[in-house]
Amino acid sequence: MADLILTTFDWVPELPRGYVRDIRVRWALEEAGLPYRVESVPFRDRNGGHFARQPFGQVPWLTDGDMSIFESGAILLHLGNRSDALLPADPRARSEAIEWLFAALNSVEMASLPWSIFVFSGFNDDTPGWNRLDGFLGARLQHLEPVLAEREWLAGSFSVADILMADVLRLVDRFERLAGHPACRDYLARATSRPGFLKAHADQMAHFAAAD
Amino acid sequence: MADLILTTFDWVPELPRGYVRDIRVRWALEEAGLPYRVESVPFRDRNGGHFARQPFGQVPWLTDGDMSIFESGAILLHLGNRSDALLPADPRARSEAIEWLFAALNSVEMASLPWSIFVFSGFNDDTPGWNRLDGFLGARLQHLEPVLAEREWLAGSFSVADILMADVLRLVDRFERLAGHPACRDYLARATSRPGFLKAHADQMAHFAAAD
Structure with missing residues (x-):
């Protein structure tokens, strides 16, 4: 190989x-x-x-x-x-891991990455644009919270979906936006304590x- | 079935x-x-x-x-x-289609969707935040342009990558941001003229x- x-x-x-x-x-x-x-x-x-x-x-x-x-x-x-x-062999579990892999990138990171650009550029002031971006990310975290409150990993067992979701959340957590989302924070801690x-x-x- | x-x-x-x-x-x-x-x-x-x-x-x-x-x-x-x-059977062509599928969502749409939120909310004023978002999208379009100038479809033959990239570009084109990117515009016209x-x-x- x-x-x-x-x-x-x-x-x-x-x-x-x-x-x-x-x-x-x-x-x-x-x-x-x-x-x-x-x-x-x-x-x-x-x-x-x-x-x-x-x-x-x-x-x-x-x-x-x-x-x-x-x-x-x-x-x-x-x-x-x-x-x-990295991906379960069972077709249903595999399909679930793949949808969450996309959700990490296209539902959560699509909100969090532009948000983080504003934060580290110091554009996180009280403008309508910033407030909308922050609300966009907030809504995604709000919906993710109950999902992560009731499961250890996104698709049954640990998978590439968790690698992507955790890495996306790391940047959110870096700027302290996971306060008020304890299940997201606990999930991130679980993922990033892995060897x-x-x-x-x-x-x-x-x-x-x-x-x- | x-x-x-x-x-x-x-x-x-x-x-x-x-x-x-x-x-x-x-x-x-x-x-x-x-x-x-x-x-x-x-x-x-x-x-x-x-x-x-x-x-x-x-x-x-x-x-x-x-x-x-x-x-x-x-x-x-x-x-x-x-x-x-929707996806070519040949492993290399298939892999290429899948990477472009992700590029449409995680490289282009991650820039274009927040940009479009600002545009249709009327936040596209001359603020540092807006200028950064517009520059983020502009850079992605600038790199996409030479790719699309030299090929009909992203991965050899038409695939799901083209469905996603074209749909992402539709929203950009709706707000006239493809001006100055003729290859992107021609590609979009090719894709959206399909039955x-x-x-x-x-x-x-x-x-x-x-x-x-």
């Missing part, structure tokens, strides 16, 4: 460290126990070779034999097809620290 | 008509030639049964035998597994008109 290669930036500023999306892929690979190596591309000077692999100039991408895959959701789904530790996350996080921090 | 059932709202206001996400599912079902029927849930009074199927209180969801699936991305991926007209889209759009409009 060909080596799996995870490509990320060679360096990033302090602020995004620990939150670069390669952590999602590292975490999944750790959970599955799949061996991989990490390669780097320049953060400051993104060239044509980079855009050929990731058309939006971002990271990560995964190389698996003759396949090169971008988008963290697509990569995790691909890895899920290689390991029962797979701890290893992935330490590895990402070490990777960027090595470039300083 | 059990009937496929698409569930959407019984009624929506004028503004979202033609843009409710059931159109993505209708379009895919038309492209695949899969028979289905449509059921409705109340728009105004969303009850516990609704949240049990769609935890965020939105639409659509698809019922396929004993499976109930929410999230338009998850539904289209599920249908793609049932029809070569499957025209039927899906007419059916959605008729569904909501019938409830007035």
